[in-house]
Amino acid sequence: MNKAVKRSGRTTGPMLALGLMSGTSLDGVDAAVVETDGHWIIGFGPSRYRPYSREEQSVLRAALGQWTGPDVEAAAAAVDAAHAELVQAFDPVDLIGYHGQTLAHDPRGRGTLQVGDGAALAEAAGVPVAWDFRSDDVRMGGEGAPLAPFFHFACAKMIGATDPICFLNLGGVGNLTYVDPSFARPEIAGALLAFDTGPANAPVNDLMQARLGQDMDRDGALAARGAVEAGALELFLAEPYFSRIPPKSLDRNDFSEMIDLVRELADADAAATLTGMCAAGVVQAMEHCPSPPARMLVTGGGRHNPVVMEMLRVALDCPVDPVETVGLDGDMLEAQAFAFLAVRVARGLATSCPGTTGVSAAVGGGVISVPSTEATPV
Numbered sequence: 392m393n394k395a396v397k398r399s400g401r402t403t404g405p406m407l408a409l410g411l412m413s414g415t416s417l418d419g420v421d422a423a424v425v426e427t428d429g430h431w432i433i434g435f436g437p438s439r440y441r442p443y444s445r446e447e448q449s450v451l452r453a454a455l456g457q458w459t460g461p462d463v464e465a466a467a468a469a470v471d472a473a474h475a476e477l478v479q480a481f482d483p484v485d486l487i488g489y490h491g492q493t494l495a496h497d498p499r500g501r502g503t504l505q506v507g508d509g510a511a512l513a514e515a516a517g518v519p520v521a522w523d524f525r526s527d528d529v530r531m532g533g534e535g536a537p538l539a540p541f542f543h544f545a546c547a548k549m550i551g552a553t554d555p556i557c558f559l560n561l562g563g564v565g566n567l568t569y570v571d572p573s574f575a576r577p578e579i580a581g582a583l584l585a586f587d588t589g590p591a592n593a594p595v596n597d598l599m600q601a602r603l604g605q606d607m608d609r610d611g612a613l614a615a616r617g618a619v620e621a622g623a624l625e626l627f628l629a630e631p632y633f634s635r636i637p638p639k640s641l642d643r644n645d646f647s648e649m650i651d652l653v654r655e656l657a658d659a660d661a662a663a664t665l666t667g668m669c670a671a672g673v674v675q676a677m678e679h680c681p682s683p684p685a686r687m688l689v690t691g692g693g694r695h696n697p698v699v700m701e702m703l704r705v706a707l708d709c710p711v712d713p714v715e716t717v718g719l720d721g722d723m724l725e726a727q728a729f730a731f732l733a734v735r736v737a738r739g740l741a742t743s744c745p746g747t748t749g750v751s752a753a754v755g756g757g758v759i760s761v762p763s764t765e766a767t768p769v
């Protein structure tokens with residue numbers, strides 16, 4: 392059996408890390424290579440996407456919101472198998488960052504659960520694996536999410552930003568990172584503020600599935616034909632979550648009852664209203680930022696939706712662009728984030744701080760499992 396270790400032996404120099412992320416949309420696994428010393432992004436390597444099959448998706452969906460039991464075990468097995476298969480497609484790396492699949496997230500109650508066994512993957516791949524990224528943060532009073540902000544800080548430095556900017560990830564859930572790149576390090580108070588903005592694509596996907604048997608409102612085609620219903624939007628914004636001071640985080644299904652607010656609406660109006668809720672959550676989020684950002688860079692699948700992008704452009708006082716505008720890859724940013732964080736775990740560096748998760752002090756989360764064939768940890 393391999394062992395989980397906390398700290399690195401090697402302390403400097405770049406490493407080649409492969410990040411693996413299975414997001415809340417349950418569509419598949421993203422994998423991307425990053426070369427980094429844990430502080431600076433030296434370069435981006437190859438990336439791949441491995442979609443879940445219909446069967447795999449239903450296994451994962453059946454386990455959502457559960458903490459233990461046969462559904463969770465089946466989901467864990469499906470997640471491990473998909474990741475092990477995907478890793479095979481890459482040339483050797485120094486380290487893997489394995490986020491796994493979040494099934495349940497209740498940081499102030501039962502904790503947070505990502506399935507995916509890093510020890511087994513380390514054995515299968517023959518490479519050390521950093522995993523279980525969120526538990527330590529939750530144990531120290533944090534939200535356990537979002538964790539991409541330390542990577543966003545490095546991205547802001549890489550693109551040469553000098554004024555504060557925001558990264559907005561529109562996945563199943565939305566999350567925002569405000570970065571002040573004038574700070575030298577991400578854990579210094581004031582460098583980062585991050586939190587989940589509200590539901591993003593998940594309610595729209597659920598609506599499309601329930602009403603039309605489709606996975607998503609591709610290119611916002613349905614929403615573009617409808618109108619936002621003001622009453623439903625108002626009820627949505629009355630949710631206490633939006634006025635709560637960040638950091639704060641959400642589970643995928645925390646807002647699943649939003650679909651009830653559009654139950655009486657025609658398909659196009661329902662899609663437009665749920666899309667409007669995603670944008671409105673972001674607009675509310677800006678109220679919590681310490682200063683207006685110079686620009687907003689959008690990542691995640693929602694950046695492909697012209698309806699939500701236009702809503703944001705109309706409502707916000709700064710340019711709103713996909714991250715591709717600055718040369719980043721919006722389909723792979725989260726996978727790259729977990730490659731970057733893996734190296735930070737290996738180096739004993741912090742992965743979250745009070746500004747990103749509300750944790751009591753900067754914490755280096757995650758553990759590293761080393762394959763039994765390897766004599767010393769990374």
Ligand SMILES: Nc1ncnc2c1ncn2[C@@H]1O[C@H](COP(=O)(O)OP(=O)(O)OP(=O)(O)O)[C@@H](O)[C@H]1O
Binds near residue numbers: 416595
């Ligand atoms: N062309 C498109 N038009 C509209 N929506 C799109 C398009 N492409 C992707 N999406 C939306 O983006 C979603 C996938 O986003 P993404 O891959 O960022 O999610 P995720 O990583 O699983 O979620 P999270 O970041 O919450 O973990 C799809 O389920 C869909 O709703």
Ligand SMILES: CC(=O)N[C@H]1[C@@H]2OC[C@@H](O2)[C@@H](O)[C@@H]1O[C@H](C)C(=O)O
Binds near residue numbers: 560725
């Ligand atoms: C608990 C959990 O898995 N949260 C995810 C989810 O998906 C988006 C948003 O909610 C964010 O908080 C987080 O993922 C990103 C990758 C993060 O940790 O930065």
